[in-house]
Amino acid sequence: MTIDLRSDTVTKPSKGMLEAMFSAKVGDDVFREDPTVIELEEKTAKLFSKEAGLFCPSGTMTNQIAIKTHTQPGDEVLCDAAAHIYNYEGGGISFNSGAQAKLLQGDRGRFTAKQVEENINANFDWLTRTSLVCIENTVNRAGGSYYSFSQMKEISDTCKKHKLSYHLDGARIFNALTATKDKTSDVGLLFDSISVCLSKGLGTPAGSVLLGTKEFIQRARRVRKVFGGGMRQTGFIAAAGVYALENNINRLADDHRRAKLLGETIKSLPFVESMMPVDTNIVIFTLSDKMQSEDFVNKLAKQDIKASGFGKQTIRFVTHLDFDDAMLERTILVLKAM
Numbered sequence: 488m489t490i491d492l493r494s495d496t497v498t499k500p501s502k503g504m505l506e507a508m509f510s511a512k513v514g515d516d517v518f519r520e521d522p523t524v525i526e527l528e529e530k531t532a533k534l535f536s537k538e539a540g541l542f543c544p545s546g547t548m549t550n551q552i553a554i555k556t557h558t559q560p561g562d563e564v565l566c567d568a569a570a571h572i573y574n575y576e577g578g579g580i581s582f583n584s585g586a587q588a589k590l591l592q593g594d595r596g597r598f599t600a601k602q603v604e605e606n607i608n609a610n611f612d613w614l615t616r617t618s619l620v621c622i623e624n625t626v627n628r629a630g631g632s633y634y635s636f637s638q639m640k641e642i643s644d645t646c647k648k649h650k651l652s653y654h655l656d657g658a659r660i661f662n663a664l665t666a667t668k669d670k671t672s673d674v675g676l677l678f679d680s681i682s683v684c685l686s687k688g689l690g691t692p693a694g695s696v697l698l699g700t701k702e703f704i705q706r707a708r709r710v711r712k713v714f715g716g717g718m719r720q721t722g723f724i725a726a727a728g729v730y731a732l733e734n735n736i737n738r739l740a741d742d743h744r745r746a747k748l749l750g751e752t753i754k755s756l757p758f759v760e761s762m763m764p765v766d767t768n769i770v771i772f773t774l775s776d777k778m779q780s781e782d783f784v785n786k787l788a789k790q791d792i793k794a795s796g797f798g799k800q801t802i803r804f805v806t807h808l809d810f811d812d813a814m815l816e817r818t819i820l821v822l823k824a825m
Contacts, residue, residue: 488791488813488814488817489791489792489793490791490792490793490810490814490817490818491792491793491809491810492792492793492794492804492805492806492810492818493793493794493795493803493805494687494805494807495659495687495688495690495742495768495805495806495807495808496686496687497793497807497809498690498807498808498809499809500690500691500692500727501690501808503730503734504690504691504727504730504731504734507726507727507729507730508723508724508726508727508730509723510726511523511722511723511725511726512722513720513721513722513723514720514722515719515720516542516717516718516719516720516721516722517712517717517718517719521719521720521721521722521725522722523722523723523725523726523729524542524721524722524725526725526729527540527542527696527725527726527728527729527732528540528541528542528696530729530732531683531696531698531728531732532696532698534671534672534675534732535671535672535674535675535681535683535698536671536672536673536675536676537675537681537698537699537700538699538700538701538704539698539699539700539701539703539704539705540696540697540698540704541696541697541698541704541707541708541711542694542695542696542718542721542725542728543694543695543696543697543711543716544693544694544695544716544718545686545693545694545695546571546656546658546682546684546686546687546695547575547576547577547579548695548711548714548716549682549683549684549695549696549697550571550572550576550579550621550654550656550682551572551576551579551580551583551584551714552697552707552710552711552714552716553654553680553682553697553699553707554572554579554580554583554584554586554619554621554654555583555584555710556680556703556706556707556710557618557619557652557654557679557680558584558586558618558619558652559585559586559616559618560584560585560586561585561586561615561616562584562586562587562615562616562617562618562619563586563587563588563589563608563615563616563617563618563619564580564586564587564588564589564618564619564620564621565588565589565591565598565603565606565607565617565619565620565621565651566588566589566590566591566620566621566622566623567590567591567592567593567596567597567598567622567623567626568590568591568592568593569593569595569596569623569626569627569628569629570588570590570596570621570622570623570626570628570656571623571627571628571656571658572588572621572623572656573588573590574628575627583714586618586619587615589606589617591603591606594632595626595629595630595632595763595764596623596626596628596629596632597622597626597629597632597633597634597638598622598642599638599641599642600638600641600642600644600645603620603642603645603646603651604645604649607649607651617649617651618651618652619651619652619653619654620642620645620646620651620652620653620654621654621655621656622634622639622642622653622654622655622656623655623656623658624639624655624656624657624658624659624660624663625658625659625660625662625663625766625767625769627658627659627769629763630763630764630765630766630769630770630771631659631662631746631765631766631767631768631769632763632764632766632767633662633663633666633667633766633767634663635667636667636669636673636674639655639674639677640677643677643678646679652679652680653677653678653679653680654678654679654680654681654682655674655677655678655680655681655682656682657681657682657683657684658682658684658687659684659687659688659767659768660674660681660683660684661688661689661736661739662688662739662742662743662767662768663767665736665739665740665743665767666743666766666767675698679699679700679703680697680698680699680703680707681697681698681699682695682696682697682698683695683696683697683698685727685728685731685732687807688735688739688742688768688807688808689728689731689732689735689736690731690735690807690808690809691724691727691728691730691731692724692727693724694724694725694727694728696728735808738808739768742767742768742806742807742808742810743767743768743806745768745806745810745812745815746765746767746768746769746770746804746805746806747765748815748819749765749770749804749806749815749818749819750762750765750770750772752819752822752823753770753772753804753822754772756822756823756825757777758774758775758777758778758783758825759772759773759774759775760772760773760774760775760800761773768805768806768807769803769804769805770803770804770805770806771797771801771802771803771804772801772802773800773801773802774800774801774802775800778825779800780796780799780800780801780802781796783802783825784796784802786825787821790821792817792818792821
């Protein structure tokens with residue numbers, strides 16, 4: 488039995504998901520003729536109170552399309568220093584959109600409406616035009632931390648006041664909502680655009696859906712084509728997304744429970760120096776000099792447990808639908824024996 492804790496992207500489609508994929512009705516999506524893609528886009532949009540959706544291969548693409556659609560070259564995007572759009576999307580803000588990022592120093596990846604207000608540039612010719620605010624929920628680099636509804640609404644109100652666009656990188660938005668118990672329909676009303684990832688906690692092979700108004704999605708569709716994201720009979724993949732939305736959201740609480748139990752064991756280990764709070768399904772901890780990160784990963788590998796470093800002396804574990812209670816028990820036993 489191999490246990491893989493590197494990411495929640497390592498999951499394989501379940502039997503039910505595979506059956507849905509094999510039986511999907513498909514067409515040419517570039518011609519807007521794939522019924523399963525249309526079903527997924529409409530279903531996701533309705534969940535978040537949005538008019539329309541656009542299915543894309545990845546969350547990076549949906550985020551980058553959103554930034555491109557919201558901004559003009561020379562604009563400035565406000566995001567946290569820990570943001571995925573800044574750290575893990577290949578410099579796409581500048582490369583794709585000709586915009587620049589202004590990094591805010593939030594609390595574990597979460598900045599405030601006051602910080603947004605303080606960082607909006609004045610309307611001078613020699614300053615970049617602040618045009619877009621992006622938040623990530625949950626925050627991967629900050630250990631799966633999440634925004635409360637009131638925090639997101641305060642930022643939304645500030646954006647409306649200053650006529651700024653507001654984008655949600657919802658890479659693990661369902662993990663966040665599992666923790667806060669907020670409704671997707673209420674959260675969706677706060678944002679101008681939302682990227683909903685299906686290939687992490689929800690366990691699909693690939694894909695994210697970008698949400699917004701019909702007019703925004705029409706412009707985004709053109710950007711998707713320019714970025715090479717136009718797909719043909721992609722209903723086979725979209726069917727996995729439909730299945731995930733119907734079957735894999737409620738079970739996310741199990742991932743959170745297992746992550747917290749892992750965290751309790753990890754923080755008691757003599758070679759662990761510190762650990763971020765475990766809020767959802769991500770456990771990030773720092774090893775002391777007693778245990779080098781490479782040695783730690785290798786020791787786990789010898790026990791058929793896959794892990795990876797997340798920075799100097801830092802390790803990240805991510806729980807997911809292919810990590811069950813038996814695997815949790817075995818992982819805890821291995822950790823305690825190290």
